[in-house]
Amino acid sequence: MTPPPTSTPPPVGAVRPYTVIVGLEVHVQLATHTKLFCRCPVKFGAPPNTQTCPVCIGLPGALPVLNETAYYLSVVTALALNCEIPAYTKWDRKNYYYPDLPKGYQISQFDLPMSCNGWLDLSDAQGRCSNRRIRIIRAHLEEDAGKSMHDEIAGRADTRIDLNRTGTPLLEIVSQPDLRSSAEAKAYLTELKLLLTYLGVSDCNMQEGSLRVDANVNLHIPVGSGTPEEIIETPIVEIKNMNSFRAVERALDFEVDRQYREWQATGKQKGEMPKQTRGWDDIHEVTKPQRSKEESSDYRYFPDPDLVPVTTTTDQLEAIRSTLKELPAALRLRLITDYGVTPYDADVIVNQGRTLADYFLAVADQCGDGKQACNWVTQEVLRSMKEGNLTIESFPIPSLELGRLIQSVQAGKLPRSRAKEVFGVMLEQILDLDTTLSRLGIQAVDSGALTDLGRELLAANPKVVADVQAGKEQAIGALVGQAKKSNPNVDPGVMRQILLDLIRQSAG
Amino acid sequence: MKIEPADVSKVALLARLDLSAEEMQAMAAHLSGIVGYVQQLQEIDTSGVEPMAHAIELRNVMAKDVVAASLSRDAALSNAPRHDGEYYLVPAVLGE
């Protein structure tokens, strides 16, 4: 049963009469010092045209040589994305004319990319999407182009070109069209970025262009009432110019509605018009058609004769695989199984980045209690970071001191009721645990002293003892209050337990 | 193989060349000659032969990721038809 097309799009949150099909192309700048095929630096923000050489600006006779580190980082990433790494890969020229591409071609990889057929798993502990395995078609290396600037406000007739970025190493990661919503697209990007930063292969800074996203989107619309249902596919649109994950989400939402309306109005299907490129306008929150760089996108790829192929042996791959850093998914699992953290909290900790995860691990290892460490890190530490606009790198309480604080509570040296106060002082006055405890006059009350105090109180209050023995356990509260009055270091929870134990012993 | 003026027109567009009608005709003849010459290779039976991506047997030529000197900006810009001392200047590119 298929609802007929209607003149208005379904309200947000309603069941939509179509399936959203999204594939993402992510370009990530690899964390090298130099460019992909020459040794010019890739430092961001350098004065224009000060980081170029005959190779990257395409002067005749210059010879490109592959950056060893860029290749290594691409293999590391591809392995982490479960890709196959063919034994043989080569370089191709992608030909097009544009002022920011001085050679007239981009060195890329066409038919024999350095990796293919991988996947990235999305988990749903925080309820952002369902558990999904998103397949990766390929990841390949290519060089970046320069930057064009057109200053329309000043009314300049010229476009200015800065070629510093030309030749910067990029890894293009292409997903299958496996994503089914804008939320899934965002979840994929978030997990991919997290994986890349855990690996240390890129800083993934979107503001500086280290991570760029293009999206291919269309709709599958079931029509008619036959079984199996007939599916109509709308024309695929590529969306560019999305400068944040939030922009990706909004651009996809806009484009999905636009395509559905367009299909209702025109009935145009995939194959009936050429693939369209649209740019996301962040201010007006719409996608607009872009004039394509090439009237027909005929890049006339051919093997680059200046660069020799690269071969990789299984032994080399296994050697690299053995040095792979722990991936976010594996760390989440470790927090759950080895530290007793809930899947939700494991997600919260791991998604904050490797440094916060390491902080948690150090706290937990120091105090020996993963759950307590998790409570403190996900509540007090994250809240304090947010309130004080702090990063974990600049957080004033070292992990070992927080671990010792938790230990002190567990050992009864620090009343649980005063632990947050101690944490607050350590944070604000940047003090270690011992100094804070002595400044606050918090001294360890050993259990012998507590037991003596308990005996005194019980002896002096036979009515309370009688009430408790008669089943009114809450009567003990009055004695806990007296204990705290006589010694502010008494932990109410511990005191209460000692008093109850003493009454039980006397009864037994 | 015969190269038609329509083929030349497409290649000229991709290469950003503005050719007159006579030049199109001449180019079509020249290109037909070149492609026809290379086409003789089609007579060879290549079944069972691995496609060759490179004529040289070398593999894995790589350089360390260590910064070397770039060109000075003045030197880099000196070959450009137009520049403002900081940037290359080109005719306005619209529809970025």
Ligand SMILES: [Zn+2]
């Ligand atoms: Zn260079």
